Amino acid sequence: MSGAGRIAAGALAAAAAGPAIAALVPPGVLLSLLAQACIYAILALSVGVLARQNGMVSFGHAAMFGAGAYLAGIGLGAPGLLPAEAALPLAVLAMAAVCFGLGLIVVRVHGIAFAMLTLALGQACFEAANKARGVTGGADGLTVALPREIFGLPAATFQRAEGMFLIAWLAMVALAALAALLARSRFGLLTEAIRENEERARFLGYGTVLPRAAVFALSGGIAAAGGVLYVLYNGFVSPETVHWSVSGSALIMALLGGTRTVWGPLAGAAVYFLLREQLVEVTERWLGLLGILLVLVMVFLPDGLSGLPRRLRRRHGAEA
Amino acid sequence: MSAPALSARGLARHYGGVAALRGVDLDLVPGEICGLIGPNGAGKSTLVDVLSGRAPGSGGSVRLFGQDITGLGPAARRHAGLARSFQRTSIFPALPVGAQLDLALVGPPRVLLLDEPAAGLTAEESLALADRLRELARARGVTVLLVEHDMEVVFRICERITVLELGALLAEGTPQEIRRHPEVVRAYLGSAAA
Numbered sequence: 001m002s003g004a005g006r007i008a009a010g011a012l013a014a015a016a017a018g019p020a021i022a023a024l025v026p027p028g029v030l031l032s033l034l035a036q037a038c039i040y041a042i043l044a045l046s047v048g049v050l051a052r053q054n055g056m057v058s059f060g061h062a063a064m065f066g067a068g069a070y071l072a073g074i075g076l077g078a079p080g081l082l083p084a085e086a087a088l089p090l091a092v093l094a095m096a097a098v099c100f101g102l103g104l105i106v107v108r109v110h111g112i113a114f115a116m117l118t119l120a121l122g123q124a125c126f127e128a129a130n131k132a133r134g135v136t137g138g139a140d141g142l143t144v145a146l147p148r149e150i151f152g153l154p155a156a157t158f159q160r161a162e163g164m165f166l167i168a169w170l171a172m173v174a175l176a177a178l179a180a181l182l183a184r185s186r187f188g189l190l191t192e193a194i195r196e197n198e199e200r201a202r203f204l205g206y207g208t209v210l211p212r213a214a215v216f217a218l219s220g221g222i223a224a225a226g227g228v229l230y231v232l233y234n235g236f237v238s239p240e241t242v243h244w245s246v247s248g249s250a251l252i253m254a255l256l257g258g259t260r261t262v263w264g265p266l267a268g269a270a271v272y273f274l275l276r277e278q279l280v281e282v283t284e285r286w287l288g289l290l291g292i293l294l295v296l297v298m299v300f301l302p303d304g305l306s307g308l309p310r311r312l313r314r315r316h317g318a319e320a
Numbered sequence: 321m322s323a324p325a326l327s328a329r330g331l332a333r334h335y336g337g338v339a340a341l342r343g344v345d346l347d348l349v350p351g352e353i354c355g356l357i358g359p360n361g362a363g364k365s366t367l368v369d370v371l372s373g374r375a376p377g378s379g380g381s382v383r384l385f386g387q388d389i390t391g392l393g394p395a396a397r398r399h400a401g402l403a404r405s406f407q408r409t410s411i412f413p414a415l416p417v418g419a420q421l422d423l424a425l426v427g428p429p430r431v432l433l434l435d436e437p438a439a440g441l442t443a444e445e446s447l448a449l450a451d452r453l454r455e456l457a458r459a460r461g462v463t464v465l466l467v468e469h470d471m472e473v474v475f476r477i478c479e480r481i482t483v484l485e486l487g488a489l490l491a492e493g494t495p496q497e498i499r500r501h502p503e504v505v506r507a508y509l510g511s512a513a514a
Binding site: 189192193196197199200201202203204205206207208 | 372374393394395398399403404406412413414415419
């Protein structure tokens with residue numbers, strides 16, 4: 001089977017697994033947790049796409065996630081202006097466009113400097129969300145009333161765990177499949193080459209800023225899509241959503257899962273949420289335990305959990 | 321004479337207060353292999369960097385077959401037909417070989433700047449490389465500027481040699497002329513060539 005065929009088959013199988021999981025898991029806290037996990041998995045996916053294709057580590061992706069949520073929330077709050085069916089995709093496209101413009105500047109910055117730049121930009125957005133009371137509601141946040149129906153589905157579907165889990169699961173699978181297809185396209189190959197040796201790519205005749213900015217835009221659009229689902233589910237968004245600690249959590253999920261594969265950050269998000277659920281039962285210092293786990297993974301599995309199969313195969317191959 | 325394959329006029333490049341290139345003129349005849357030699361720090365790599373667009377020049381102009389490429393970046397120069405190699409082996413470490421070839425989409429270059437291609441090779445390998453280079457240049461009609469430390473390689477395949485010293489042109493001529501040029505012998509070849 002061709003690579004694209006494998007991705008399509010994997011995506012279909014994963015999509016089919018969604019209803020099965022929803023049927024097996026009793027409705028309640030766990031399913032609500034899984035719905036949240038899927039939404040944050042989309043944010044982790046966006047962080048992973050940027051790391052995988054551009055080799056860039058972002059400490060500011062909560063800004064794209066939060067901005068997507070705010071834009072969707074503001075759009076839903078003005079139903080006379082735009083139908084919800086237009087406002088939601090528009091929030092994603094607008095963030096992708098903003099990130100493309102921003103990307104033209106920031107992708108020229110590398111390494112730690114880029115990480116610090118994203119941290120600064122992210123915190124600037126946090127401050128803006130706090131200060132622009134007229135638009136964002138300031139520290140009180142923005143409460144969003146959903147219209148009775150969106151895309152033919154009753155509003156309650158989006159705000160109940162059963163409904164949102166399925167919607168977020170399908171969105172997550174679709175976005176991951178899109179990222180995987182793009183990664184194995186010529187464009188994906190080119191961005192990996194630039195990641196490995198930007199100067200060499202330039203001397204092969206490739207402009208390097210536009211492809212990197214396009215990856216940044218894709219990453220920002222995916223993060224914003226996560227934010228749109230977030231505001232639909234919670235009916236509320238506040239500056240906390242834009243805070244750097246959210247960016248940090250997304251980065252931890254991506255690194256736990258590993259960014260060499262597209263699906264790694266999704267696995268990382270699942271582990272993060274399920275583990276946190278277990279750890280808070282044991283100790284309120286769960287974050288410390290998670291930190292220790294992250295250190296162990298980084299030391300013994302630098303490619304993250306998704307690098308484990310490869311590692312086992314190689315060890316197995318060496319013994320055979 | 322037809323338009324030079326590559327023509328530089330008054331190329332300058334300053335690093336802070338230090339002038340690495342002070343107004344260098346250079347013309348490559350289409351199809352020739354021109355050697356570029358000079359002692360360490362003469363400005364050879366800087367000249368290749370400015371010619372290839374890797375580093376901006378502080379002054380001067382570069383033309384490729386008559387087309388002014390002074391303001392172009394490396395990618396645009398590559399599309400115009402100018403390619404270069406690097407001293408350090410330069411690949412995409414994490415990509416499979418097939419992918420590396422897939423990425424070489426632009427057609428063969430018309431002018432090739434080679435920065436010490438024989439670095440790290442044994443004397444025997446260097447000469448084999450030199451012969452291959454001469455064959456390739458002839459077969460493809462490529463014009464080559466060859467920066468090389470190995471004098472044997474340079475004298476073996478270059479029709480013309482340019483000598484840089486302290487960022488300026490010291491001499492230019494056929495291998496025979498360069499061998500006998502008193503300034504060159506003093507500045508670069510030293511007693512080894514005597």
